[in-house]
Amino acid sequence: MNGEIERNPHLTPEVMVKVDELIDHYRNRQVNLIPVLEECQDIVGYLPVELQEYIGRGLNIPGSTVYGVVTFYSYFSMVPKGRHVIKVCMGTACYVRGIGEVLNRIKSLYKLEVGSTTEDMRFSLEAVRCLGACGLAPVIVIDSDTHGGISPDQISEILSRYE
Ligand code: FES
Numbered sequence: 001m002n003g004e005i006e007r008n009p010h011l012t013p014e015v016m017v018k019v020d021e022l023i024d025h026y027r028n029r030q031v032n033l034i035p036v037l038e039e040c041q042d043i044v045g046y047l048p049v050e051l052q053e054y055i056g057r058g059l060n061i062p063g064s065t066v067y068g069v070v071t072f073y074s075y076f077s078m079v080p081k082g083r084h085v086i087k088v089c090m091g092t093a094c095y096v097r098g099i100g101e102v103l104n105r106i107k108s109l110y111k112l113e114v115g116s117t118t119e120d121m122r123f124s125l126e127a128v129r130c131l132g133a134c135g136l137a138p139v140i141v142i143d144s145d146t147h148g149g150i151s152p153d154q155i156s157e158i159l160s161r162y163e
Contacts, residue, residue: 019044
C-alpha cells in the first residue's frame with residue numbers, strides 16, 4: 001500500500017510528513033474519525049482510498065470503517081478538488097428562478113460535470129441543497145463568495161475573476 005501512496009502525485013513526502021504528524025497526534029486516543037479526516041482533507045485536498053487505508057492503519061481502525069465515514073458525508077471528497085469550488089444551489093427557490101440554466105451554462109463553458117474538476121484544476125463543480133440565501137435566488141457560492149440573482153449570461157464574467 002505504501003507503493004500506492006508513492007504513486008499518487010498528491011501524496012508527496014512533504015504532505016505525508018504532515019499526515020504522519022496528524023496520525024501521531026491522534027494515536028492511542030479515543031478517536032473520533034471525523035475531525036481527523038477533516039484535518040487530513042485540509043492537508044491533502046481530498047481523501048483517496050490509499051490515504052484512507054494509511055490513516056486506518058495508523059489509528060488501528062479498519063480501512064472499511066474509514067471508507068464508510070468518507071462516503072457517508074458529502075463534505076469529504078475522494079477526488080482532487082480544483083483551486084475554486086463552485087457550489088450551485090439546487091433548492092426549490094433557486095430551481096424555480098432558473099438555476100438549471102445557470103448550471104447548464106457552467107457545464108458547457110468549462111466542460112464540467114457535477115462532482116468533477118476541470119483538467120487544469122481550476123474549478124470543481126458541486127450541486128448542493130438550499131444554501132440558506134433563498135431571497136437571493138438563484139444562488140451560487142464560489143469558495144466563500146455568495147453570488148445571488150445571477151443569470152446564465154453573467155456566469156462567464158463572474159468565473160473569470162477566479163484564476
Ligand atoms: S433554495 Fe437556493 S438558497 Fe435556498
